[in-house]
Amino acid sequence: MKVLQKPTNARGTRDFGPKEMALRSYVFSIIKGHFEAFGFQTIETPAIENLSVLTGKYGDEGDQLLFKIVNSGDYLSKVIGDPLALGSKALLPQIAEKGLRYDLTVPFARFVAMNRNDIAFPFRRSQIQPVWRADRPQKGRYREFYQCDADIIGSDSLVNEAELIALFQSIFESLKLRTNLIINSRKILAGIVDRLGATDLFVAFAVAIDKLDKIGWDAVALELSANGFQTNQIDALQKLFNFEGTNATKIELLADFFADNTLGLEGLAEIQTVLRLADLNGFDNSNLIFDFKLARGLSYYTGLIYEGKSVDVPFGSIVGGGRYDNLTAAFGLPNMSGVGISFGIERIIDVMRELDLFPSIQISASKLLLTYFDEAGQALAINISNQLRKANIPSEVYPDIAKIKKSFEFADKKGIPFVGVIGDQEIKDQTVSVKEMKNGEQHVLSISDLIQYMSAK
Amino acid sequence: MKVLQKPTNARGTRDFGPKEMALRSYVFSIIKGHFEAFGFQTIETPAIENLSVLTGKYGDEGDQLLFKIVNSGDYLSKVIGDPLALGSKALLPQIAEKGLRYDLTVPFARFVAMNRNDIAFPFRRSQIQPVWRADRPQKGRYREFYQCDADIIGSDSLVNEAELIALFQSIFESLKLRTNLIINSRKILAGIVDRLGATDLFVAFAVAIDKLDKIGWDAVALELSANGFQTNQIDALQKLFNFEGTNATKIELLADFFADNTLGLEGLAEIQTVLRLADLNGFDNSNLIFDFKLARGLSYYTGLIYEGKSVDVPFGSIVGGGRYDNLTAAFGLPNMSGVGISFGIERIIDVMRELDLFPSIQISASKLLLTYFDEAGQALAINISNQLRKANIPSEVYPDIAKIKKSFEFADKKGIPFVGVIGDQEIKDQTVSVKEMKNGEQHVLSISDLIQYMSAK
Structure with a gap:
C-alpha cells in the first residue's frame, strides 16, 4: 500500500467549516444588507488578472507580494535569454503573464474604465471577494482573505462622503460594535507641510506620521529628521500634534495655523461640510473624530480620508477609506473622482469574537x-x-x-x-x-x- | 504623457456587472435557500491549495489544466539542475508548490480528512465557490467559473440519494426550469460488461459510452472495437442499448439480461429502491429516467450516478453527481462513502437566459x-x-x-x-x-x- 499523504492547507490559507461560516455569514449578511439599503450595486471581478493590470499599482513591495501564475504549456519556450543568467526576477515576467488580485480597488478601476459607457455615474458599487497577498503569514494575517468595499465614483460631491459615514454608522449599529471614525483630509496634511515650509517633503511626512500609532512620536520625529525636516519644523509639528480638543477647537486651531494657505483651508472647509452633512443622518455621530494626525498609507487618496476603530479593542483599524481623484487614470480614464470605504471584515470578525458580540447562532442548517x-x-x-x-x-x-x-x-x-x-x-x-x-x-x-x-x- | 494601457480581462475570465450579478444572485439565492432547507451546512476552502493535494486527482489532462503559482522570492535558487535542460515540465514542480483549486470535490475530501474528528457524520456539506482550469476558452467555457455542490458523506444509505433527488426537484421547481434527471448505476455498467464477458474492459467501455450523446453509436462502436471488444459483444450491446421503454420495462429487461450476475442485480436493486424512495418526496417524479447508457466521465463514482438536463435546451447536462466510496482515501481516510450533486450554475444561467426564464429583476439596488x-x-x-x-x-x-x-x-x-x-x-x-x-x-x-x-x- 502506498504511503498516504497527510494533507495540509497551503501556508497562510484557511478552511471555514460550518461553525466559522455561520459567524462569517452573520457579519457578511449584515454588511451586504446595508450596502443594498444604501443603493450599492454588487459587481464581481475575476481572481485572475493580467499582471499588466496589477503591476506598478501597489509600489515595489506590493509587486513582490503578488501571486503570479505560471504560463500554460511549454512556458520556457518563449523565454529570451538563459533563465539562470536572467535570474528569478528578470525571468518572472517572461514565464508569468497573470496574477491573483491583490485588492478590489485596482480591478474596480479597470472595470470602470472598461465599462465607462454602460455605467450610470455616480456609480455606487460594492464588492465582497477574496484577495491574495504573498505576505509572511502571522497571527491574524492571511495570504487569502476577504475584502469588503463600497465606492461611489464619478462625483466629487461631499454628500458622498456623508453617505459613506452613514453607511459606517448603520453597519456598526447593527453589529453592535462600538466604534470611532477618525477623519482627516490629505489637503490638511498638505497644508501643514506647506505651512512648515516643507512642501517637497509631503510623501516622507505622510509615510512617517502614518506610523505614529505603531512606533510613537520619538521614532516618527527621527524619521522626519532623517528625511530632511529641520528641528524647528519638527518642533512646530509636535506642538500642533500635542493639541487635544473637540472637533470644533481643532478646526479653530488649524484655521489659525493655516492663515492664508489655500490647500489647508480647503481641506478644513471640507471637513466642516462633511461633519455638517453627516449630522443629518439620524445617528449618534459623537464617534466622528477629526484628527489631523491621520495619514493613511495608500498613495492614491487626494481628499478626505478616514479610519474606523473599535472602541473596546482599539489596536489597529477595522475600516479605512477616502477620496481619490485619479484611480482610473492608469487605465485611460482621467478625472473620475470617487470615494470609497473598505470594511476589514477579517479583523471585524476577530474583534467581535474577542468581545463576544456574536448572538447565539444555530450552526446546523436543519432545525x-x-x-x-x-x-x-x-x-x-x-x-x-x-x-x-x-x-x-x-x-x-x-x-x-x-x-x-x-x-x-x-x-x-x-x-x-x-x-x-x-x-x-x-x-x-x-x-x-x-x-x-x-x-x-x-x-x-x-x-x-x-x-x-x-x-x- | 505616457501611453496608457487599454485594460482587458485575462483570457477566459469575466467581470460581472450589476445587471449580470442580479441574474446570478437570483439563481444562487434560490439554490442556497434549498441547500439550507435540506440541512446542508456551508463550508469554504481556500482558492490556493498545495499542488501535492491537487496533483494526480484529475488524470494527466487535469494536471496540465491546473493553474500553478510561482514560488515567492528567489524561486530559481532552489532549482536542482539547469532549467533549460530540465524543460518546462520537469522544472515546474521545482518552481511552483501551489495551485488554484480545479474543483470543489478534492478540497472537500481534504477538508473531511483533516476535520474527521470534529464532523458529525453523515455530514451534509454545501459549497459554492469559483474554480479555475487552464482550458482553451470557448463559448460558454471559462477559465474561472463557479461550482455549486452538495454532498452527504459518511453514510451508504440510499435515503441520501433520494434526498439529493428531492433537492434537485425542489430547486428546478423554484427556478421554473423543466428538467429530466437521468439515473444509472456504475454497478449496472459493470454488470453489463461482466455479462458481455468483457469485465477487464470496463474503463474503456465507460469512457466510450460516455460520449454516446456527442459522437453517436457508430463512433462509439468503433472505439469499443479499437479497445478490444469483439463484434458479437458490440452487437449484443447495441441490441441492449436500442431498447426503449419505461423505467419498469428497462428494469425487467436488465433483470433478464443479468441472470445471476451479482453486481448487475445489486445495481438494479439500488435503482429500484431509489425510485421508490424518491416517489415519497411529494414532487412530480415523472422526469426521473433510468437510462443504463449513462456513464459519467469521472472515475471516482462507484454506485448510483445521475445527470440533469434541461428539457427545452437538451444539449449538455446542467447537473451531475453520484456516489463515491473512496474519495477521502487519498488523504488517509478510507471507507467513507458519500453521494454528491453538482449544479452547473454557469450553464443553468445560460439556459435560463435562452429560455427567458428570469423574472423581471430590478437591477438598481435603490428603489x-x-x-x-x-x-x-x-x-x-x-x-x-x-x-x-x-x-x-x-x-x-x-x-x-x-x-x-x-x-x-x-x-x-x-x-x-x-x-x-x-x-x-x-x-x-x-x-x-x-x-x-x-x-x-x-x-x-x-x-x-x-x-x-x-x-x-
Missing part, C-alpha cells in the same frame, strides 16, 4: 432531524421532511434504520435543535413525536401541527 | 432616488434617505445640486424605479414629491406616508 425505526417510518420521514421544507423549515432525514439513541447523539453533536421520532404509533396516527434538545420538552403532533409548531420556533 | 434644488433640500434628502433605509427601503441621494432633469436621466439609466423631488414647498411642508418612473404617476407624501407607500411597492 429538525427526522428519525425512525423501520422502512415504513423512513417513508413517512422522507415525505414529512419535504413538506417541512416547503414551509421553510430546514430539516433532514436520518439516513439509517439505527438505534434512536444514535440519531439523538448525531443531532446533539451537530447542534440540530429538534428531533422528530416516527414509530409505529406515529405511523398509524400520521403524527411525529418531536423533542426539543435543549430542554427535553416533547410533543406528539400531526403533520400540520408540526409545521405550525416548528414555524414558531 | 428611490432623492433629488433637490438647494442645500436645504439636500439636508432633508440625507435625513429622509436614512429614515427610508431603516424601514428597509433601499434608497440613494443624488449627490449634486443640479438640474432635476439630470437626476431623472440618471434614475432612468440606472433603472431606479422611483424619484423623490424635494423643492421649496416640500421643505416647508416636510414632504416629498415622488414619481414612479415607468408610468409617471406622482404623489406628494409626508415622510411617514412615503415610507408606507414605498414599502408597498
Whole structure:
C-alpha cells in the first residue's frame, strides 16, 4: 500500500467549516444588507488578472507580494535569454503573464474604465471577494482573505462622503460594535507641510506620521529628521500634534495655523461640510473624530480620508477609506473622482469574537432531524421532511434504520435543535413525536401541527 | 504623457456587472435557500491549495489544466539542475508548490480528512465557490467559473440519494426550469460488461459510452472495437442499448439480461429502491429516467450516478453527481462513502437566459432616488434617505445640486424605479414629491406616508 499523504492547507490559507461560516455569514449578511439599503450595486471581478493590470499599482513591495501564475504549456519556450543568467526576477515576467488580485480597488478601476459607457455615474458599487497577498503569514494575517468595499465614483460631491459615514454608522449599529471614525483630509496634511515650509517633503511626512500609532512620536520625529525636516519644523509639528480638543477647537486651531494657505483651508472647509452633512443622518455621530494626525498609507487618496476603530479593542483599524481623484487614470480614464470605504471584515470578525458580540447562532442548517425505526417510518420521514421544507423549515432525514439513541447523539453533536421520532404509533396516527434538545420538552403532533409548531420556533 | 494601457480581462475570465450579478444572485439565492432547507451546512476552502493535494486527482489532462503559482522570492535558487535542460515540465514542480483549486470535490475530501474528528457524520456539506482550469476558452467555457455542490458523506444509505433527488426537484421547481434527471448505476455498467464477458474492459467501455450523446453509436462502436471488444459483444450491446421503454420495462429487461450476475442485480436493486424512495418526496417524479447508457466521465463514482438536463435546451447536462466510496482515501481516510450533486450554475444561467426564464429583476439596488434644488433640500434628502433605509427601503441621494432633469436621466439609466423631488414647498411642508418612473404617476407624501407607500411597492 502506498504511503498516504497527510494533507495540509497551503501556508497562510484557511478552511471555514460550518461553525466559522455561520459567524462569517452573520457579519457578511449584515454588511451586504446595508450596502443594498444604501443603493450599492454588487459587481464581481475575476481572481485572475493580467499582471499588466496589477503591476506598478501597489509600489515595489506590493509587486513582490503578488501571486503570479505560471504560463500554460511549454512556458520556457518563449523565454529570451538563459533563465539562470536572467535570474528569478528578470525571468518572472517572461514565464508569468497573470496574477491573483491583490485588492478590489485596482480591478474596480479597470472595470470602470472598461465599462465607462454602460455605467450610470455616480456609480455606487460594492464588492465582497477574496484577495491574495504573498505576505509572511502571522497571527491574524492571511495570504487569502476577504475584502469588503463600497465606492461611489464619478462625483466629487461631499454628500458622498456623508453617505459613506452613514453607511459606517448603520453597519456598526447593527453589529453592535462600538466604534470611532477618525477623519482627516490629505489637503490638511498638505497644508501643514506647506505651512512648515516643507512642501517637497509631503510623501516622507505622510509615510512617517502614518506610523505614529505603531512606533510613537520619538521614532516618527527621527524619521522626519532623517528625511530632511529641520528641528524647528519638527518642533512646530509636535506642538500642533500635542493639541487635544473637540472637533470644533481643532478646526479653530488649524484655521489659525493655516492663515492664508489655500490647500489647508480647503481641506478644513471640507471637513466642516462633511461633519455638517453627516449630522443629518439620524445617528449618534459623537464617534466622528477629526484628527489631523491621520495619514493613511495608500498613495492614491487626494481628499478626505478616514479610519474606523473599535472602541473596546482599539489596536489597529477595522475600516479605512477616502477620496481619490485619479484611480482610473492608469487605465485611460482621467478625472473620475470617487470615494470609497473598505470594511476589514477579517479583523471585524476577530474583534467581535474577542468581545463576544456574536448572538447565539444555530450552526446546523436543519432545525429538525427526522428519525425512525423501520422502512415504513423512513417513508413517512422522507415525505414529512419535504413538506417541512416547503414551509421553510430546514430539516433532514436520518439516513439509517439505527438505534434512536444514535440519531439523538448525531443531532446533539451537530447542534440540530429538534428531533422528530416516527414509530409505529406515529405511523398509524400520521403524527411525529418531536423533542426539543435543549430542554427535553416533547410533543406528539400531526403533520400540520408540526409545521405550525416548528414555524414558531 | 505616457501611453496608457487599454485594460482587458485575462483570457477566459469575466467581470460581472450589476445587471449580470442580479441574474446570478437570483439563481444562487434560490439554490442556497434549498441547500439550507435540506440541512446542508456551508463550508469554504481556500482558492490556493498545495499542488501535492491537487496533483494526480484529475488524470494527466487535469494536471496540465491546473493553474500553478510561482514560488515567492528567489524561486530559481532552489532549482536542482539547469532549467533549460530540465524543460518546462520537469522544472515546474521545482518552481511552483501551489495551485488554484480545479474543483470543489478534492478540497472537500481534504477538508473531511483533516476535520474527521470534529464532523458529525453523515455530514451534509454545501459549497459554492469559483474554480479555475487552464482550458482553451470557448463559448460558454471559462477559465474561472463557479461550482455549486452538495454532498452527504459518511453514510451508504440510499435515503441520501433520494434526498439529493428531492433537492434537485425542489430547486428546478423554484427556478421554473423543466428538467429530466437521468439515473444509472456504475454497478449496472459493470454488470453489463461482466455479462458481455468483457469485465477487464470496463474503463474503456465507460469512457466510450460516455460520449454516446456527442459522437453517436457508430463512433462509439468503433472505439469499443479499437479497445478490444469483439463484434458479437458490440452487437449484443447495441441490441441492449436500442431498447426503449419505461423505467419498469428497462428494469425487467436488465433483470433478464443479468441472470445471476451479482453486481448487475445489486445495481438494479439500488435503482429500484431509489425510485421508490424518491416517489415519497411529494414532487412530480415523472422526469426521473433510468437510462443504463449513462456513464459519467469521472472515475471516482462507484454506485448510483445521475445527470440533469434541461428539457427545452437538451444539449449538455446542467447537473451531475453520484456516489463515491473512496474519495477521502487519498488523504488517509478510507471507507467513507458519500453521494454528491453538482449544479452547473454557469450553464443553468445560460439556459435560463435562452429560455427567458428570469423574472423581471430590478437591477438598481435603490428603489428611490432623492433629488433637490438647494442645500436645504439636500439636508432633508440625507435625513429622509436614512429614515427610508431603516424601514428597509433601499434608497440613494443624488449627490449634486443640479438640474432635476439630470437626476431623472440618471434614475432612468440606472433603472431606479422611483424619484423623490424635494423643492421649496416640500421643505416647508416636510414632504416629498415622488414619481414612479415607468408610468409617471406622482404623489406628494409626508415622510411617514412615503415610507408606507414605498414599502408597498
